[in-house]
Amino acid sequence: MAEDGVGTRPQVFVVDSHANCVSLSSTKKPRWAGVRQKFILPLVGLTLLGLVVEGFFIYKLYKQNEALVCKSSLCQNLSTPESSAQKAGSMMGQVGPEVQPHLQHIQQKAFAHLMGPDTVGETNIVEWVNDGDAIIYNMSYNNGRLLVKNAGYYYLYSKLQLDAAEKCSLIQHTVMRETKAYDTPLELMKSKSFHCLTLRPPNGKNPDEQDLWQSFLAGIFKLDSGDKIFVKLENIKKMRPGPTDNFMGAFMISP
Structure with missing residues (x-):
């Protein structure tokens, strides 16, 4: 007590340094880890x-290119002179149904290549030879005339080799067309030239030596079914006969 001279005792607080710390575990970390796993998979x-879809498209593109190569190969085979229609028919059975419509479109395109005769005829119409290296497909030939079966745009060409043995002569090389729409033949292409014999100095050679020159005509024309194409040469005796020096041909570009 204060009266007795004794002071108040101080209060003593004890700190336990060995007390266990309670760690609060975070529940967010495991939750985000699980979310990441759900997105990664x-x-x-x-x-x-x-990758699978990309591989499928690459395989499909490869098949399309393979089909195009097959079609181009068929075009080359159809242009050979030996039995083109039979070869095309046999190849039609070897390709898939997706390629067959394209092959049928190729088969419809007509073409022809006729060779020059070994002798000169009596008329001014050139008589061609449908034999040997000559070929006709989806067209026909008769009496110097090439018959068109399918209407469309055609590339026509003709080459003649001539001998201007005389001093001067007029040469007219013409590609003609007979059609049902007109009573008289029509001129499609014409080459008209005045050619003179080339004089050579006397050198001991044969004085009857030939003076050869060429005439070539080509163009694109729209032809109808039933049209007839032929080549006319004024003074046909000037043509130098031969299957490789003279020829005529046609092939369809578009129906």
Whole structure:
């Protein structure tokens, strides 16, 4: 007590330094880790699916290119002189149904190449030879005339080799067309030239030596079914006969 001279005792507080610390575990970290795993697995799956789809398109593109190569190969085979229609028919059975419509379109395109005669005829119409290296497909030939079966745009060409043995002569090389729409033949192309014999100095050679020159005509024309194409040469005796020096041909560009 204060009266007895004794002071108040101080209060003593004890701090326990060995007390266990309670650690609060965070529940967010495991939750975000699980979310990441849920997103990674679908992304990996989408990546694999993309690779599969890409491989499918590459394979499809390869098949399309293979079909185009097949078509171009058929075009080359159809242009050979030996039995073109039979070869095209046999190849039609070897390709798939997706390529067959294209092959049928190729088969419809007509073409022809006729060779020059070994002798000169009596009329001014050139009589061609449908034999040997000559070829006709989806067209026909008769009496110097090439018959068109399918209407369309055709590329026509003709080459003649001439001998201007005289001093001067007029040469007229013409590609003609007979059609049902007109009573008289029509001129499609014409080459008209005045050619003179080339004089050579006397050198001991044969004085009857030929003076050869060429005439070539070509163009694109729209022809109808039933049209007849032929080549006319004024003074046909000037033509130098031969299957490779003279020829005529046609092929369809578009129906």
